[in-house]
Amino acid sequence: MSTQPKLTRFNQSVLSKYQIYNGIFMTLPFDAVTKTGVLLPLFHETCQKGFKAGEDPTTIVNSFFKKYQARRSPESQINLLFRFIQYIERQVVLFDAIEDAAFPKVNNMDGIGTLRSLKESVTAENKMELLQKYLEEFKVRIVLTAHPTQFYPGSVLGIITDLTEAIKENDLLRINDLLAQLGKTPFFKHKKPTPYDEAISLIWYLENVFYKSFGDIYDYIQQNIFDGKQIDNNIINVGFWPGGDRDGNPFVTPEITLKVAARLKETIIKNYYRDIRRLKRKLTFTNIEERMSVLEKELYELMIGNPSDLTLESFKAELNSVKDIIIEEHQSLYLSEINSLLNKIHLFGFHFSTLDIRQDSRAHEKVFKNLVETLLANGNTIFPENYFELTDKEQVDVLSKVKGKIDLSLITDEETLKTLETIEAIKTIQETNGEQASNRYIISNNQSTLHVMQLFAMLKLVAFKDKLTVDIGPLFETITDLENAHLVMEELYTNPAYSAHLKSRGNKQTIMLGFSDGTKDGGYLMANWAIYKAKERLTEISRKYDVTVIFFDGRGGPPARGGGKTHNFYASLGPTIEDKEVQLTIQGQTISSNFGTLDSSQYNLEQLISSGIHNSLSDTDLRMKQDNREVMGNLASLSYKAYADFKAHPKFIPYLENMSTLKYYAKTNIGSRPTKRGKSEGLIFEDLRAIPFVGSWSQLKQNVPGFFGVGTALKHYENSGEFEKVQHLFKTSSFFKTLIENSMMSLSKSFFDLTKYMADDAEYGEFWNIIHDEYVITKRLILKLTGYTELMQEEPAGKASINMRESIVLPLLTIQQFALKKIQELEKESPKDDAQIAVYEKIVMRSLFGNINASRNSA
Numbered sequence: 057m058s059t060q061p062k063l064t065r066f067n068q069s070v071l072s073k074y075q076i077y078n079g080i081f082m083t084l085p086f087d088a089v090t091k092t093g094v095l096l097p098l099f100h101e102t103c104q105k106g107f108k109a110g111e112d113p114t115t116i117v118n119s120f121f122k123k124y125q126a127r128r129s130p131e132s133q134i135n136l137l138f139r140f141i142q143y144i145e146r147q148v149v150l151f152d153a154i155e156d157a158a159f160p161k162v163n164n165m166d167g168i169g170t171l172r173s174l175k176e177s178v179t180a181e182n183k184m185e186l187l188q189k190y191l192e193e194f195k196v197r198i199v200l201t202a203h204p205t206q207f208y209p210g211s212v213l214g215i216i217t218d219l220t221e222a223i224k225e226n227d228l229l230r231i232n233d234l235l236a237q238l239g240k241t242p243f244f245k246h247k248k249p250t251p252y253d254e255a256i257s258l259i260w261y262l263e264n265v266f267y268k269s270f271g272d273i274y275d276y277i278q279q280n281i282f283d284g285k286q287i288d289n290n291i292i293n294v295g296f297w298p299g300g301d302r303d304g305n306p307f308v309t310p311e312i313t314l315k316v317a318a319r320l321k322e323t324i325i326k327n328y329y330r331d332i333r334r335l336k337r338k339l340t341f342t343n344i345e346e347r348m349s350v351l352e353k354e355l356y357e358l359m360i361g362n363p364s365d366l367t368l369e370s371f372k373a374e375l376n377s378v379k380d381i382i383i384e385e386h387q388s389l390y391l392s393e394i395n396s397l398l399n400k401i402h403l404f405g406f407h408f409s410t411l412d413i414r415q416d417s418r419a420h421e422k423v424f425k426n427l428v429e430t431l432l433a434n435g436n437t438i439f440p441e442n443y444f445e446l447t448d449k450e451q452v453d454v455l456s457k458v459k460g461k462i463d464l465s466l467i468t469d470e471e472t473l474k475t476l477e478t479i480e481a482i483k484t485i486q487e488t489n490g491e492q493a494s495n496r497y498i499i500s501n502n503q504s505t506l507h508v509m510q511l512f513a514m515l516k517l518v519a520f521k522d523k524l525t526v527d528i529g530p531l532f533e534t535i536t537d538l539e540n541a542h543l544v545m546e547e548l549y550t551n552p553a554y555s556a557h558l559k560s561r562g563n564k565q566t567i568m569l570g571f572s573d574g575t576k577d578g579g580y581l582m583a584n585w586a587i588y589k590a591k592e593r594l595t596e597i598s599r600k601y602d603v604t605v606i607f608f609d610g611r612g613g614p615p616a617r618g619g620g621k622t623h624n625f626y627a628s629l630g631p632t633i634e635d636k637e638v639q640l641t642i643q644g645q646t647i648s649s650n651f652g653t654l655d656s657s658q659y660n661l662e663q664l665i666s667s668g669i670h671n672s673l674s675d676t677d678l679r680m681k682q683d684n685r686e687v688m689g690n691l692a693s694l695s696y697k698a699y700a701d702f703k704a705h706p707k708f709i710p711y712l713e714n715m716s717t718l719k720y721y722a723k724t725n726i727g728s729r730p731t732k733r734g735k736s737e738g739l740i741f742e743d744l745r746a747i748p749f750v751g752s753w754s755q756l757k758q759n760v761p762g763f764f765g766v767g768t769a770l771k772h773y774e775n776s777g778e779f780e781k782v783q784h785l786f787k788t789s790s791f792f793k794t795l796i797e798n799s800m801m802s803l804s805k806s807f808f809d810l811t812k813y814m815a816d817d818a819e820y821g822e823f824w825n826i827i828h829d830e831y832v833i834t835k836r837l838i839l840k841l842t843g844y845t846e847l848m849q850e851e852p853a854g855k856a857s858i859n860m861r862e863s864i865v866l867p868l869l870t871i872q873q874f875a876l877k878k879i880q881e882l883e884k885e886s887p888k889d890d891a892q893i894a895v896y897e898k899i900v901m902r903s904l905f906g907n908i909n910a911s912r913n914s915a
């Protein structure tokens with residue numbers, strides 16, 4: 057039977073079902089919901105017609121009330137707007153659940169990029185041995201971060217999961233009950249989550265999704281690619297930042313770090329305990345049932361924190377012993393279940409995921425200065441008295457040879473003590489959960505060799521002495537730092553002490569590259585091109601010193617922060633970039649949208665695995681040709697100049713402060729981190745975090761970081777009559793093609809009619825027009841470049857999903873802009889009505905949630 061086109065499958069399995077179930081939602085027997093469900097379609101229609109007629113959000117909202125709800129008091133009108141927000145939040149959840157349920161129908165689970173497809177093509181080309189050899193070294197690591205872009209409460213996550221299952225089974229009675237439950241369940245957090253709360257939210261995915269999907273993928277690889285043989289390499293693993301990421305988050309303490317690590321261990325033990333209980337019911341054979349009971353008892357003791365003799369090694373050894381008996385005496389009955397559990401133990405150990413520690417180099421510098429001054433003041437001779445008079449090179453030399461042990465009781469500065477106690481916590485976690493539990497420290501905003509060696513010295517002096525079982529990962533973020541990264545690494549590779557450390561760690565060096573802050577600093581094209589070139593230089597310098605470099609990409613959800621179709625990005629890299637491992641951050645709605653269900657998690661992980669090994673197995677040389685490099689470099693430079701000029705505009709920061717939702721991100725209680733790094737009174741661009749920066753543009757439906765400068769760069773080639781050079785680049789470079797396709801997603805999610813009224817603003821009208829003009833130029837020239845008649849023409853199902861989500865939140869966006877405008881008007885009045893301002897600020901904050909969640913990769 058022929059397969060229907062993807063768009064047809066999407067329309068049948070997603071859009072049609074949404075219309076049906078949304079209709080049920082509208083008829084729920086709740087007074088507020090019923091009235092809201094009747095009025096919302098009318099408001100939605102008013103918004104659509106209003107924007108088409110060129111009306112502004114204020115006019116649209118007022119005309120709706122005048123036409124349909126003229127008798128409502130002002131207070132009642134506000135209440136209805138709040139109810140619209142609550143209703144739309146739940147519509148977004150319903151659409152999520154339907155899309156999740158339809159995932160295996162809409163996406164070909166055995167198609168291109170899946171492991172089954174990979175196996176078939178490799179078998180046909182007689183490359184199975186090559187694939188096996190590659191998989192013995194290759195790894196994919198997705199790192200879950202607690203960045204504030206989406207956190208449904210656990211209760212809502214549970215409803216989404218149950219609703220997804222009910223929709224899959226077309227269980228109308230259960231769907232009706234769950235929709236009713238959804239209508240009554242609160243979404244809004246009245247206080248900020250702690251880093252521990254964030255960790256608990258993400259551990260939900262580890263326990264309910266990754267445990268099984270990672271295990272299933274590994275089982276498939278073992279059975280179908282390695283013919284059942286044991287693989288030493290774990291191939292796929294997961295990293296974890298909540299509780300360990302201290303960069304700009306004062307609420308992440310050493311105590312929190314230890315608490316999160318303990319919870320991770322407790323959760324993986326709980327999963328093993330469940331599996332052992334299930335196995336025990338099947339392995340009811342003489343001499344085996346008793347052994348399974350002992351394992352069950354010991355896992356239970358571990359799970360509740362009681363003393364137990366069970367170690368990871370003894371657990372594996374006992375299961376392997378049981379496996380041998382099953383093979384020899386019981387005809388291998390239930391062998392696959394035992395193997396599957398052994399594979400999970402191999403993947404997750406007693407740690408579940410690797411807890412990374414991260415801190416900014418500027419914070420380290422302050423800590424290190426205080427540490428040295430304190431030691432010198434107390435007569436300690438670890439550092440020479442003239443340390444701060446030495447050059448950077450001389451300081452590095454001192455740090456390379458440093459020996460001794462720091463007495464933490466001497467430290468009185470709170471931040472210094474927290475940093476040093478965090479290092480102690482890493483050692484403690486390794487002792488209790490295994491080395492894999494926490495063995496990497498990321499330095500944000502790393503600019504020099506000295507930054508790395510300061511941490512190198514602190515790790516040794518505080519906890520690790522001469523056996524340093526922690527990898528140091530410098531994170532290069534700004535365009536300047538990316539250009540200098542290879543020079544910093546060469547200094548480290550030629551430093552005898554650091555080189556010896558790398559040898560003890562298998563001669564592997566993790567280097568993190570920041571797409572988010574890179575884009576914020578240099579714009580879309582320049583950030584991606586700067587990272588591409590930095591990876592090439594870092595690969596070359598690492599190979600020169602016989603070091604395997606592992607690139608860890610700091611990606612956000614949207615294209616503006618390195619997101620979009622990430623597997624296409626990895627498949628587009630040529631042999632000049634090291635590709636033995638794929639590591640990337642996954643955050644916010646990207647976790648729930650790409651990895652939130654067993655189907656989506658398995659599919660997207662398989663896509664990453666396939667894209668990562670695509671280059672090594674392919675006979676096609678993907679390296680960029682010299683003429684293409686010149687065009688790509690020129691486009692990046694032209695784009696960078698346009699973006700830098702735009703960023704330097706005197707209205708840039710004021711526009712974000714006064715016309716966007718930027719200042720409301722901190723008040724939403726979505727995440728535990730502050731929205732900016734520094735403590736300055738005013739807003740300084742350098743202190744601004746990438747997430748609220750990109751998210752604010754997304755809320756405006758302007759998506760500036762995902763396209764600004766692209767149109768200007770393309771126009772240069774059009775004006776000079778050389779547009780065919782860019783078209784050639786698009787046709788022959790997978791890297792550039794992926795960038796343009798991802799930028800199209802940013803353009804598709806832009807809706808300038810929403811903020812068209814700003815064009816007439818006395819203060820910001822000119823600035824709004826600069827943005828709009830760039831959008832118009834970029835859209836026109838990308839369509840000319842690709843030959844498409846509409847954006848995302850090659851991804852009709854993805855475009856249909858975006859269109860539906862944007863349609864759902866259109867009333868929400870309208871309400872948000874209406875409230876922002878009201879606040880601006882009220883702020884100018886004298887005396888100010890603070891109570892009224894507070895009401896409209898609450899509307900802005902509440903409307904953030906639905907907009908963020910609906911976009912699935914908005915920040």
